[in-house]
Amino acid sequence: MTLKALFAASATAALLLATSASAAELTVGFSQIGSESGWRAAETSVSKSEASKRKINLKIADAQQKQENQIKAIRSFIAQGVDAIFLAPVVASGWDAVLKEAKEAKIPVVLLDRDIDPAGKDLYLTAVTSDSVHEGAVAGEWLAKTVGGKDCNVVELQGTVGASVATNRKKGFDSVVAKNANLKVVRSQTGEFTRAKGKEVMESFIKAENGGKSICAVYAHNDDMMVGAIQAMKEAGLKPGKDILTVSIDAVPDIFKAIAAGEANATVELTPNMAGPAFDAIVAFKEKGTVPPKWIQTESKLYTSADEPMKVYDSKKGLGY
Amino acid sequence: MTLRIPRRGMAQALALIIILMIDRLVSPQFFNLHLQDGRLFGSVIDVLNRGTPVALLSLGMVLVIATGGIDLSVGAVMAIAGATAASLADTHSLPVVIASALAVGLACGLWNGILVAVLRIQPIVATLILMVAGRGIAQLITEGRIVTFTSPDLVWMGNGAVLGLPTPVVIALGMLLVTAAVVRGTALGLLIEATGGNARASELSGVGTRAMILSVYVWCGLCAALAGVIAAADIMGADANNAGLWLELDAILAVVIGGTSLFGGRFSLVLAVAGALIIQAMNTGILLSGYPPELNLLVKAVVVLAVLLAQSPRLGDLSRFTARWRRTK
Numbered sequence: 001m002t003l004k005a006l007f008a009a010s011a012t013a014a015l016l017l018a019t020s021a022s023a024a025e026l027t028v029g030f031s032q033i034g035s036e037s038g039w040r041a042a043e044t045s046v047s048k049s050e051a052s053k054r055k056i057n058l059k060i061a062d063a064q065q066k067q068e069n070q071i072k073a074i075r076s077f078i079a080q081g082v083d084a085i086f087l088a089p090v091v092a093s094g095w096d097a098v099l100k101e102a103k104e105a106k107i108p109v110v111l112l113d114r115d116i117d118p119a120g121k122d123l124y125l126t127a128v129t130s131d132s133v134h135e136g137a138v139a140g141e142w143l144a145k146t147v148g149g150k151d152c153n154v155v156e157l158q159g160t161v162g163a164s165v166a167t168n169r170k171k172g173f174d175s176v177v178a179k180n181a182n183l184k185v186v187r188s189q190t191g192e193f194t195r196a197k198g199k200e201v202m203e204s205f206i207k208a209e210n211g212g213k214s215i216c217a218v219y220a221h222n223d224d225m226m227v228g229a230i231q232a233m234k235e236a237g238l239k240p241g242k243d244i245l246t247v248s249i250d251a252v253p254d255i256f257k258a259i260a261a262g263e264a265n266a267t268v269e270l271t272p273n274m275a276g277p278a279f280d281a282i283v284a285f286k287e288k289g290t291v292p293p294k295w296i297q298t299e300s301k302l303y304t305s306a307d308e309p310m311k312v313y314d315s316k317k318g319l320g321y
Numbered sequence: 322m323t324l325r326i327p328r329r330g331m332a333q334a335l336a337l338i339i340i341l342m343i344d345r346l347v348s349p350q351f352f353n354l355h356l357q358d359g360r361l362f363g364s365v366i367d368v369l370n371r372g373t374p375v376a377l378l379s380l381g382m383v384l385v386i387a388t389g390g391i392d393l394s395v396g397a398v399m400a401i402a403g404a405t406a407a408s409l410a411d412t413h414s415l416p417v418v419i420a421s422a423l424a425v426g427l428a429c430g431l432w433n434g435i436l437v438a439v440l441r442i443q444p445i446v447a448t449l450i451l452m453v454a455g456r457g458i459a460q461l462i463t464e465g466r467i468v469t470f471t472s473p474d475l476v477w478m479g480n481g482a483v484l485g486l487p488t489p490v491v492i493a494l495g496m497l498l499v500t501a502a503v504v505r506g507t508a509l510g511l512l513i514e515a516t517g518g519n520a521r522a523s524e525l526s527g528v529g530t531r532a533m534i535l536s537v538y539v540w541c542g543l544c545a546a547l548a549g550v551i552a553a554a555d556i557m558g559a560d561a562n563n564a565g566l567w568l569e570l571d572a573i574l575a576v577v578i579g580g581t582s583l584f585g586g587r588f589s590l591v592l593a594v595a596g597a598l599i600i601q602a603m604n605t606g607i608l609l610s611g612y613p614p615e616l617n618l619l620v621k622a623v624v625v626l627a628v629l630l631a632q633s634p635r636l637g638d639l640s641r642f643t644a645r646w647r648r649t650k
Contacts, residue, residue, distance in 0.1 A: 035465045037562065038466045038467065041465050158614060161614050161615055161617075187611055188613070188614070189608055189614050190614035192563075194560060195467070195556040195558065195560055195563075196552060196563065199555065200367075200371055200608070201608055204367065204605060204609045207348070207350060207353075207363065207364050207367070208348055208350075208611065224467070224560075227556075228556055231480075231556065235358070235360075235480060236362065237357050237358065254467070320464075320465065320466060321466055
């Protein structure tokens with residue numbers, strides 16, 4: 001408790017210092033979920049650098065995957081009178097009460113990375129998220145373009161069964177497959193978003209599909225599973241990236257190493273820079289009163305060997321992935 | 322004519338054979354083998370190789386369960402040991418890496434053992450502490466990211482081969498032999514069973530139950546650490562969030578399928594490993610079958626239920642009863 005009090009006191013002190021230094025400078029409170037994954041860590045570090053780029057005073061509260069901690073953090077941000085609150089909601093529901101408090105205090109709230117239940121739509125200013133259906137479609141379109149009109153048997157490594165990201169990335173990819181008669185998903189299993197499972201599932205796919213000879217491409221819902229699958233292909237004597245094309249999503253640093261080595265072909269980025277567009281929206285809202293659209297979609301950029309993979313790797317490896 | 326009561330191990334052997342046959346049905350090339358880069362390659366090898374972590378865990382777990390305890394922390398210990406090995410791999414030699422990882426496992430086992438044997442905390446609660454905290458410790462070591470390494474020595478632990486067999490399989494086999502020699506070659510196994518059967522009676526008849534309990538948790542920690550090193554070597558990286566996740570449950574299941582009672586007492590090392598192979602044969606079969614992943618857990622549950630029912634003593638009584646009923650008719 002004393003530690004917490006100390007933190008609160010120092011946070012308030014920092015706030016006072018910041019406000020006295022420059023009246024125009026914005027203070028934004030960011031309730032981050034916690035360090036659930038490397039991407040999350042990268043999002044936090046990019047948020048910090050984006051804030052300092054714009055000379056915005058950013059306060060990050062780590063909720064350690066607990067909604068009650070996020071609610072507490074938001075209440076404390078309201079009490080401190082911040083100019084805006086960023087929220088990466090750990091769950092979709094249960095935000096009404098605390099967001100109403102923010103609204104009454106006239107503090108705009110921006111959702112980052114995840115949306116909340118539609119009932120709360122009027123309680124936040126805008127949501128900056130990636131469209132995971134679109135990510136799947138970008139991956140699918142790259143594959144359709146790369147194979148041209150040739151027949152291509154695709155094996156799919158799904159994310160965790162029931163996770164909305166997995167469902168959506170599958171949906172987006174399937175929509176492209178449906179439009180291209182030459183593409184066919186012959187096998188689809190869950191690799192649970194992990195390297196170990198991605199490897200294990202790929203090992204069975206290779207055995208079930210004639211030693212991998214009838215597989216033309218692998219589509220993985222995230223890069224980590226693909227890194228595992230690449231190892232499985234290599235151990236089976238196949239050449240990933242040549243014998244079997246690969247496309248996955250997320251753009252974590254390690255996949256760029258694989259792309260540079262010619263062992264992976266493409267990845268679709270889930271950008272960790274959610275805070276950048278959110279800061280821009282807040283600045284425009286505060287200075288000119290511009291109300292941003294309810295949803296700001298981040299770019300789902302496709303990276304291949306043509307995008308200087310080692311350079312991207314170097315720029316990403318320090319972000320905490 | 323009374324039905325002969327199946328000998329110990331029959332149910333497990335039968336279950337394994339039936340599951341392998343089903344695997345052969347869903348995937349005609351199941352038993353195909355060939356050499357690939359000096360290493361046997363085929364689905365059967367996958368079953369052995371992928372079953373290794375759980376088999377190793379079950380070797381420790383079966384002893385813990387035989388004393389009437391349980392160790393929920395093995396998955397987390399895997400993560401800590403894997404993280405330790407991966408962070409040292411590129412800067413230290415293989416013996417140092419493995420010794421450090423095993424030392425970490427030993428420390429974790431000692432912690433559990435002291436909580437259970439000395440402080441008399443219920444095993445499920447005592448090991449729950451490390452199950453939760455352990456993953457946090459692993460994340461601290463890896464700083465929340467996947468620590469990768471390139472050290473060929475450590476990679477060999479996961480992806481190499483000894484006489485064509487994957488290294489992990491050989492390690493697990495070695496551990497089975499060592500464990501069997503230690504507990505069955507001496508009176509140790511008997512003392513462990515006595516502790517689990519009736520701790521007070523054993524204590525009064527001069528068995529050092531406290532030392533027994535402490536040592537099985539230490540052994541369990543060591544086995545888990547070895548499993549963690551292999552899991553990290555397999556993917557050339559330590560994934561603190563996911564390494565060994567929920568594997569404690571698979572290990573307990575393997576022990577139970579192997580016919581060891583959770584109340585403690587009589588145990589079988591070989592059957593626990595057979596349990597691990599049954600679980601993996603089923604997993605590999607599901608992956609080969611091409612069924613949608615939504616069915617994975619359902620199929621698993623049905624098979625486990627069938628194997629456990631086959632072992633139920635009541636079901637044996639039932640068949641004897643129906644046989645008698647038929648006779649009297």
